Amino acid sequence: MTKMRWEIPITIVLLCLGIMLSLQFQAQTRIASDLTLQRSETLIAMVRGLSEKRQKLDLEIIDLRNQLNSQLESSRDEETLLDSINLEMGKLQIVNGTTAVKGTGLTITVEEYMPIIYTDLINIINELWNAGAEAISLNEHRITSHSTISVAEDVFSDSTFNIFMTINHEKLEYPLVIKAIGHPSNLEKGLTLPGGIMDNLALFNAFPEITKLEELEIPAIKKPSTYYFMNEYKPS
Amino acid sequence: MWPILPLLGLIIGVYLGSNFSYQLPPIYIKYMSIAVLASLDSVFGGIKAVLKNTFDGAILLTGFFTNALLAALLAYLGDRLGVDLYYAAIFAFGVRIFQNLASIRHHVITSFRAKRTSARGEKSD
Numbered sequence: 537m538t539k540m541r542w543e544i545p546i547t548i549v550l551l552c553l554g555i556m557l558s559l560q561f562q563a564q565t566r567i568a569s570d571l572t573l574q575r576s577e578t579l580i581a582m583v584r585g586l587s588e589k590r591q592k593l594d595l596e597i598i599d600l601r602n603q604l605n606s607q608l609e610s611s612r613d614e615e616t617l618l619d620s621i622n623l624e625m626g627k628l629q630i631v632n633g634t635t636a637v638k639g640t641g642l643t644i645t646v647e648e649y650m651p652i653i654y655t656d657l658i659n660i661i662n663e664l665w666n667a668g669a670e671a672i673s674l675n676e677h678r679i680t681s682h683s684t685i686s687v688a689e690d691v692f693s694d695s696t697f698n699i700f701m702t703i704n705h706e707k708l709e710y711p712l713v714i715k716a717i718g719h720p721s722n723l724e725k726g727l728t729l730p731g732g733i734m735d736n737l738a739l740f741n742a743f744p745e746i747t748k749l750e751e752l753e754i755p756a757i758k759k760p761s762t763y764y765f766m767n768e769y770k771p772s
Numbered sequence: 773m774w775p776i777l778p779l780l781g782l783i784i785g786v787y788l789g790s791n792f793s794y795q796l797p798p799i800y801i802k803y804m805s806i807a808v809l810a811s812l813d814s815v816f817g818g819i820k821a822v823l824k825n826t827f828d829g830a831i832l833l834t835g836f837f838t839n840a841l842l843a844a845l846l847a848y849l850g851d852r853l854g855v856d857l858y859y860a861a862i863f864a865f866g867v868r869i870f871q872n873l874a875s876i877r878h879h880v881i882t883s884f885r886a887k888r889t890s891a892r893g894e895k896s897d
Binding site: 541542543544545546547548549550551552553554555556557558559560562563564566567570 | 784801
């Protein structure tokens with residue numbers, strides 16, 4: 537028991553001392569890292585180091601900004617290039633007939649009883665091109681540089697009248713409808729001028745019906761053509 | 773015979789203190805250091821008393837807290853009055869700590885020698 541008499545107070549005292557010591561230790565380490573209690577030489581060195589670092593970082597920021605600007609510029613250039621390419625592609629598609637188009641124009645309807653042969657159709661279409669037509673279709677077949685208008689004979693048919701006209705090797709069904717987009721009056725004048733195609737056809741008693749329209753649609757070509765042998769050639 | 777319970781107390785105290793979320797405000801650090809010094813002096817005095825068999829628990833406990841508080845208060849008062857009592861306290865407690873340590877050392881050495889001679893005497897008997 538005599539031993540316990542001194543151990544307990546000492547333990548209490550040491551417990552308190554331990555708490556105080558560690559609190560003081562923490563506070564002291566905090567002070568060591570506190571700027572207000574540093575020596576001025578250390579502070580000057582620190583300020584110098586930090587300002588140098590800051591300058592370097594500023595330079596880096598300027599560098600990175602320049603880089604960003606140049607990147608943005610180049611991407612803008614690419615965008616404008618892409619836009620113009622898309623625009624041009626759209627135009628080419630319209631011209632090539634790979635997209636459906638619409639606009640003012642006229643239709644020419646030919647009924648079965650009219651005595652018209654395929655060369656008359658070709659003449660009408662040529663006349664329309666001459667009159668400034670921008671797109672032409674025959675019975676929903678877009679007329680392009682690859683279109684063929686011809687005649688064919690059905691040898692297996694029992695009917696006596698087995699010759700028919702074709703467009704792109706498909707049989708043309710009556711009524712034949714030629715659609716043309718362009719200035720309607722110009723197109724009409726091109727067809728009906730004295731001594732023109734309509735006068736010619738009138739000699740054979742054929743009077744195709746011309747209808748001017750505010751808006752008509754012409755479909756795209758059904759099978760885009762592919763090129764295997766054709767290459768670009770620039771004479772130098 | 774090792775004083776296990778007091779050592780355990782010290783370790784637990786350090787552990788508790790390091791786990792406190794409370795942080796000492798910087799202006800009180802100076803007074804806290806004086807209080808710690810006074811406490812150290814009390815602890816060494818207590819150990820000396822134990823070794824000299826003149827230990828009194830009440831004196832140790834009261835001495836511990838009053839010394840710490842008074843030292844901190846005196847240092848604070850000194851700051852208010854423009855007298856650096858802080859250094860006086862450091863000096864006084866420092867001297868006393870070294871005196872206490874010296875007498876502890878003396879006592880340990882003499883008791884160690886006494887033990888050894890008595891053990892030799894027993895052996896030679």
